[in-house]
Each structure stands twice: as structure tokens, then as C-alpha cells.
Amino acid sequence: xxxxxxxxxxxxxxxxxxxxxxxxxxxxxxxxxxxxHVEGEKVVRLDIELGYNHRGxxxxxxxxxxxQTVFLVERICGICSTSHPLACVQAxxxxxxxxxxxxxxxxxxxxxxxxxxxxxxxxxxLAGHFLGFNTVWMWAWRYREPILELLELITGNRNHYGMxxxxxxxxxxxxxxxxxxxxxxxxxxxxxxxxxxxxxxxxLIHARLQGVGTxxxxxxxxxxxxxxxxRASGVARDxxxxxxxxxxxxxxxxxxxxxxxxxxxxxxVRILEALESIKIxxxxxxxxxxxxxxxxxxxxxxxxxxxxxxxxAPRGEVFHYIRSDGGNRPVRHKVRAPSFMNVATNQTTVIxxxxxxxxxxxxAVDPCYCCTERMAAIDAxxxxxxxxxxxxxxxxxxxxxxxxxEMGVEGPRLGL
Amino acid sequence: xxxxxxxxxxxxxxxxxGGSACNNCDIEIIDTLTPRYDLERxxxxxxxxxxHADVLLVTGVFNKKSAxxxxxxxxxxxxxxxxxxxxxxxxxxxxxxxSYNWDEPVxxxxxxxxxxxxxxxxxxAMILAVVKLxxxxxxxxxxKA
Amino acid sequence: MKAKHMTRDELLERxxxxxxxxxxxxxxxxxxxxxxxxxxxxxxxxTRFLFKExxxxxxxxxxxxxxxxxxxxxHWAFDQFGLMFTVRTKLNRDxxxxxxxxxxxxxxxxxxxxxWELLGITFRNHPDMRxxxxxDDWPKDKYPLRRDYVKA
Numbered sequence: 039x040x041x042x043x044x045x046x047x048x049x050x051x052x053x054x055x056x057x058x059x060x061x062x063x064x065x066x067x068x069x070x071x072x073x074x075h076v077e078g079e080k081v082v083r084l085d086i087e088l089g090y091n092h093r094g095x096x097x098x099x100x101x102x103x104x105x106q107t108v109f110l111v112e113r114i115c116g117i118c119s120t121s122h123p124l125a126c127v128q129a130x131x132x133x134x135x136x137x138x139x140x141x142x143x144x145x146x147x148x149x150x151x152x153x154x155x156x157x158x159x160x161x162x163x164l165a166g167h168f169l170g171f172n173t174v175w176m177w178a179w180r181y182r183e184p185i186l187e188l189l190e191l192i193t194g195n196r197n198h199y200g201m202x203x204x205x206x207x208x209x210x211x212x213x214x215x216x217x218x219x220x221x222x223x224x225x226x227x228x229x230x231x232x233x234x235x236x237x238x239x240x241x242l243i244h245a246r247l248q249g250v251g252t253x254x255x256x257x258x259x260x261x262x263x264x265x266x267x268x269r270a271s272g273v274a275r276d277x278x279x280x281x282x283x284x285x286x287x288x289x290x291x292x293x294x295x296x297x298x299x300x301x302x303x304x305x306x307v308r309i310l311e312a313l314e315s316i317k318i319x320x321x322x323x324x325x326x327x328x329x330x331x332x333x334x335x336x337x338x339x340x341x342x343x344x345x346x347x348x349x350x351a352p353r354g355e356v357f358h359y360i361r362s363d364g365g366n367r368p369v370r371h372k373v374r375a376p377s378f379m380n381v382a383t384n385q386t387t388v389i390x391x392x393x394x395x396x397x398x399x400x401x402a403v404d405p406c407y408c409c410t411e412r413m414a415a416i417d418a419x420x421x422x423x424x425x426x427x428x429x430x431x432x433x434x435x436x437x438x439x440x441x442x443x444e445m446g447v448e449g450p451r452l453g454l
Numbered sequence: 455x456x457x458x459x460x461x462x463x464x465x466x467x468x469x470x471x472g473g474s475a476c477n478n479c480d481i482e483i484i485d486t487l488t489p490r491y492d493l494e495r496x497x498x499x500x501x502x503x504x505x506h507a508d509v510l511l512v513t514g515v516f517n518k519k520s521a522x523x524x525x526x527x528x529x530x531x532x533x534x535x536x537x538x539x540x541x542x543x544x545x546x547x548x549x550x551x552x553s554y555n556w557d558e559p560v561x562x563x564x565x566x567x568x569x570x571x572x573x574x575x576x577x578x579a580m581i582l583a584v585v586k587l588x589x590x591x592x593x594x595x596x597x598k599a
Numbered sequence: 600m601k602a603k604h605m606t607r608d609e610l611l612e613r614x615x616x617x618x619x620x621x622x623x624x625x626x627x628x629x630x631x632x633x634x635x636x637x638x639x640x641x642x643x644x645x646t647r648f649l650f651k652e653x654x655x656x657x658x659x660x661x662x663x664x665x666x667x668x669x670x671x672x673x674h675w676a677f678d679q680f681g682l683m684f685t686v687r688t689k690l691n692r693d694x695x696x697x698x699x700x701x702x703x704x705x706x707x708x709x710x711x712x713x714x715w716e717l718l719g720i721t722f723r724n725h726p727d728m729r730x731x732x733x734x735d736d737w738p739k740d741k742y743p744l745r746r747d748y749v750k751a
Binding site for chain 2 (some may be wrong): 109183
Binding site (some may be wrong): 052088092094097132259262263275280281282343344345346348355357359370372378379 | 656744
């Protein structure tokens with residue numbers, strides 16, 4: 039994860055200029071996740087190496103009970119922390135034909151959408167950092183904090199909320215906590231709308247991101263891409279609309295799609311989705327004011343069989359498959375995160391692009407951070423490493439600075 | 455100059471190395487840099503190279519692939535260097551102990567100076583850990599909890 | 600008629616018609632979950648039919664070691680009906696071999712690599728078969744998702 043010295047703090051106190059420092063490894067033979075082969079400044083090939091995060095979770099799940107495994111899958115990814123549990127419990131419920139109470143469905147939706155909100159904001163902040171728009175980065179981290187505090191209020195934890203279980207949710211959302219949810223969302227709406235307007239119309243951002251890292255509609259289909267990565271390319275797939283579940287079929291909201299499939303469109307999809315998330319949560323909160331009932335149907339056994347659960351994580355469809363033999367542990371638990379499909383699209387979106395754009399293109403599918411951290415560019419002819427992670431980020435930021443100068447513009451004004 | 459004296463005269467350089475992780479600890483570490491928690495007021499600076507590090511912050515479980523990175527990074531670090539295991543994962547392996555892709559907790563192959571359990575530990579806990587360590591190095595006594 | 604203009608019943612009729620006697624078993628677990636079993640050698644044609652002609656979305660594939668066989672389940676989605684349509688096939692445990700579907704579309708490349716290294720399934724004619732997640736020096740013939748796998 040690239041760290042930037044608290045640049046904006048320094049900026050606010052007018053002490054020093056921004057010096058991004060990121061992790062890079064001094065060892066030449068260090069294996070990278072993303073190895074970009076470059077000729078001059080153009081990327082001609084991408085090698086992707088996975089496995090740095092592989093912890094054998096599917097096999098570990100066979101040692102856990104159906105309730106325990108939810109805590110295991112929660113830790114697949116910290117920022118998709120509730121998405122995996124949501125797909126997992128639905129797979130178990132599908133296998134065991136378990137009914138979930140209506141109040142639980144609304145609570146599940148609130149937690150899932152709050153996660154989408156703070157995940158998209160994290161991504162926007164990261165994108166801002168990679169591109170050298172530090173006001174964007176400041177904005178994201180500032181407005182993300184209240185959402186984490188809200189999650190701590192209603193679930194007990196800022197991350198890894200432990201809310202899901204087969205049959206429902208582990209704890210109710212108290213009626214007296216609903217106003218806090220409403221207030222946090224109300225305080226967020228204005229800044230997100232401002233951000234949307236500042237960014238989507240900004241000529242510098244257009245110049246920097248439009249036409250960059252394009253994934254065509256056909257390519258998105260060929261790679262079986264999901265989530266904003268697919269929707270930005272005009273492929274209108276969203277588990278929340280297509281496979282109605284939880285409370286998504288009971289509230290009013292729309293699927294966001296764009297047509298061009300470039301980094302700009304991927305960013306716009308996420309910003310507009312954040313606003314849809316607020317809309318969804320507000321309606322759920324309204325329902326939760328009066329919706330009675332248990333939040334857990336307390337299933338005592340999961341009958342033998344197989345089940346599939348899917349959920350639209352911030353990154354796209356999460357897929358879980360469970361096979362049960364009537365015991366209390368899964369006999370097989372297949373997990374497929376959205377990034378498994380989306381990261382592969384990088385193999386086509388960086389080719390022919392400038393190495394200064396590589397960072398943002400790879401980040402545009404919103405993978406786990408450890409993936410984007412481990413980038414390097416290699417001279418295609420000599421095979422030597424030319425640019426490290428930190429250097430690639432600096433290249434990206436420098437390109438923005440250059441454009442800024444050429445165009446004589448400032449970049450998005452966020453009123454901070 | 456001795457390591458201890460260095461601690462008194464300048465800030466601590468911290469290098470962060472993430473293993474096979476869910477990244478929650480990593481995100482919370484960044485959160486400690488935000489004005490709300492502001493780790494830098496304790497004299498902490500994040501550095502980009504392990505060679506310049508006084509402290510190695512380690513997060514995540516280290517599977518067969520990422521353990522190699524950690525061993526190399528530790529070798530590269532100028533000694534002495536303090537190692538803080540942040541989160542349950544590097545401390546014990548957390549819930550991944552029986553994984554076919556994991557061998558042993560971090561302290562079996564590099565010395566660990568501080569263990570900060572949690573999943574993830576909250577930013578307040580991280581700051582407390584760093585403060586405790588710094589105070590210990592500077593020879594100051596801590597009040598009884 | 601293109602798949603996207605069909606009703607759910609028309610689509611399922613078209614699926615049954617297209618797969619024909621390749622279908623060994625057809626199970627409708629619920630309105631949104633259908634499981635179909637075919638022979639391994641029928642997988643490539645079934646895949647082409649579902650992906651190219653009916654424009655189904657490939658969600659992922661699951662490999663599984665069972666006492667009777669090594670199963671491969673191809674999970675397809677007909678998003679327009681919220682339907683998950685799984686095609687199951689059973690491979691011989693002693694020599695699990697099947698034709699790769701990666702030549703048909705790119706989205707299948709990585710999962711076949713994963714199923715090879717974790718279960719020991721051979722995917723014939725895969726364009727780029729090599730380790731995906733495990734180290735390159737992972738002991739040969741040691742497949743972590745097999746039931747008899749013992750951690751070294």
C-alpha cells in the first residue's frame with residue numbers, strides 16, 4: 039500500500055511540498071504482481087503473478103461449521119468484508135432452504151450498501167493519490183471516516199462487522215440508532231454531489247482519464263467481467279437487479295452504466311453508485327423504523343444438498359457455492375471474488391498505453407491494494423527493471439502535473 | 455551513536471510490509487495518519503525503503519510466497535531494527551493456522567519486539583503500541599495500567 | 600430469436616433443445632437454481648452453445664473431489680432471469696482429464712489453471728497452463744483440494 043507522507047497536513051500548515059513515498063523493494067529478483075514490459079514509454083505486455091494472498095480458505099472452510107465459516111470468509115478481503123459473508127450465508131441458505139426474516143433482509147442491505155459507500159470512497163481517494171490530485175485524496179479520507187464510525191455504532195466494529203449468519207443477522211439495528219444513519223447520509227450527500235459535479239465536468243480529469251485503459255464491451259464479455267468494470271463498458275450486469283435478493287427488489291434505485299469503458303467511465307460509475315447507495319439505505323432505514331420481527335430464523339440444521347449465493351460487492355459479483363451432506367460443516371466451499379474475473383482484464387487494457395497511465399489503469403478495476411502495490415515496469419528488450427511501484431506512481435502524478443501546466447487549469451475544486 | 459540515543463534525537467522511521475492479508479490492518483494503519491489520529495505527532499515517519507527503517511511494521515499472514523519477501527526484507531534492514539507484528543495474523547497465524555499454504559508465525563523466523571493483537575486493531579490501539587514501544591526505548595517508565 | 604428476447608420458458612426450451620441428449624440429468628432445485636449433468640466430452644460444445652449462442656454469463660467453475668469422481672461444475676448465469684444454470688460433469692478420479700474451454704473465451708483461463716494445481720485435473724489444449732496461486736516449486740502430484748491431501 040503506497041503511503042504518502044501526511045502531505046495535506048503539511049499543505050494545510052504550509053510547511054513542505056508533497057513528496058510521495060511508496061514501498062518499493064530494492065531487490066531485483068523480487069517477484070511482482072504486475073510486471074509491465076515496456077518499449078520506451080509504451081506498455082507492450084503485462085505479466086500477472088498471483089498467489090501472494092492465497093491462504094487456502096476454501097479448504098479451511100471444510101474445518102469450520104456453517105456459522106464459523108462466515109467469520110473466515112469475512113477476512114478474505116478487508117474492504118469487501120461483508121460481501122463475502124453475504125454471498126456465503128445465502129449459499130448456505132440456498133442449500134438448506136432456509137427462510138430469512140424480512141427485517142434481517144433490510145439490515146443486510148443497509149450494511150452491504152454502507153460498505154459499498156466507503157469502499158468506493160476509498161477507491162476514489164486512491165485514484166486521486168495515484169493521479170496526483172491530492173484534494174481528491176483528502177476529500178475521500180475525510181468523508182469516509184464518518185461511515186466507519188457509523189458502522190462501529192451499529193455493528194460494534196469499524197471493519198469486519200460480524201453481522202451475517204445463516205438465517206439472518208447477528209444483531210438488530212436499534213430504532214434509536216436510525217437517526218444517526220440518516221444524519222451521516224444527509225451530511226454525505228452534499229459533498230458527494232459536489233464531488234460528482236467537480237470531477238465529471240473537469241477538463242483536466244477528462245484529458246487525463248478519457249480514452250485511457252479502455253475495455254470494450256466485447257472484451258468485458260469475453261473476460262466475463264463484473265461490477266463497475268463491466269458496467270463502465272456498457273455491460274449492464276448487477277446482481278442486485280438481476281438476481282433480486284435482500285431488500286433490493288423492494289426499494290427504488292437504478293443500475294449505473296456508462297458506454298466507453300475507460301478509466302473515466304469506471305470512476306463515474308463508482309461516484310454515481312455511491313449516490314444510489316445513499317438512496318437505498320435511506321429507504322431501508324425508513325422501513326426499519328416500523329418493520330417488526332425477528333432478525334434471525336435460527337436454522338438448526340442445513341440439509342444435505344448444494345447451494346449458490348451471490349452478492350454484488352463493490353467490485354462486482356461475489357460467488358459462493360456450498361455443498362452440504364447434512365452435517366454442520368461444508369463438504370465443499372467454492373469462493374470466487376469479483377477481482378478474479380476483473381484483474382484478468384488488465385491483460386488487455388494496459389497494452390499500447392503509456393507507462394505513466396499504467397498505475398491508474400491497473401487500479402481502475404479496484405483490486406485489493408496489495409495487488410496494485412506490487413507493480414514494476416521492465417524494459418522489454420533488456421529485461422531490466424526500469425521503474426518500480428513508487429516510480430510508476432510518480433510518473434502518473436507527473437503526467438497530471440504536466441497536463442495541468444499545458445492546459446493552464448487547476449483541477450477539480452472540492453471546497454475543502 | 456547508539457540506537458537508544460538515536461531514538462531521543464530524531465523521529466522513528468517506520469517501514470510497512472504487508473503479507474497475505476485482507477488489508478484491513480493496512481487500511482487502519484493509513485487511517486492513523488489522518489488528522490483524526492495523526493500518528494506523526496508522536497514522531498513517526500513512514501519511509502519507502504526497508505534500509506532506512508528503524509521499525510518494521512508487519513501485517514497479514516505470511517504464506518509460502520510472501521514469507522520469502524519478509525525474510526529478505528528483514529535481511530535488508532539495517533540493524534538494529536524493531537519489528538511490530540500488527541494484528542492477529544502475524545502474531546499467531548489467526549484462523550489460517552491449518553492452511554496448506556502457511557507454515558509458521560512470523561516470530562519463528564524473525565525476532566518480534568511487539569505484538570499488537572486485534573482483527574484489526576483499532577487506530578487507538580496502534581498508536582498506544584507505538585507510544586509504549588517508543589517510551590520503552592527512551593527509557594521512560596509507563597504508569598501502571 | 601436472440602436469447603435476450605426470449606421468455607424464461609422459451610429460453611429453457613431452447614436450452615433443452617440445444618443440449619438434446621447430452622443431458623444426462625436435469626434438476627430444478629428452485630426457480631433460480633438449475634443443475635444439469637453432461638458427459639465430459641460434451642462440455643466444449645455445451646459451452647459454445649451457452650456462451651456464444653445463448654449469451655449466458657460464465658460466473659466461475661468449481662472443481663470437487665468426491666469418493667465417486669472428480670466433479671467439475673460450470674456455473675452459468677442467465678442474468679435476465681436471475682437464474683444460475685450449473686452444468687456438472689464427472690471425471691475419473693485416477694485420470695481426471697477434460698478439454699479446456701479457455702479457447703472459447705478468456706474468462707475461463709485462470710480458473711482452469713487453479714483447478715489443475717489444486718485438484719490435479721488436466722485441461723487439454725489450455726493455451727497457458729501453469730501455476731496460478733501456488734509456488735512454482737510446489738511438489739508435483741500434491742493437490743491441496745484432494746480429500747487425501749496431507750499438509751507436508
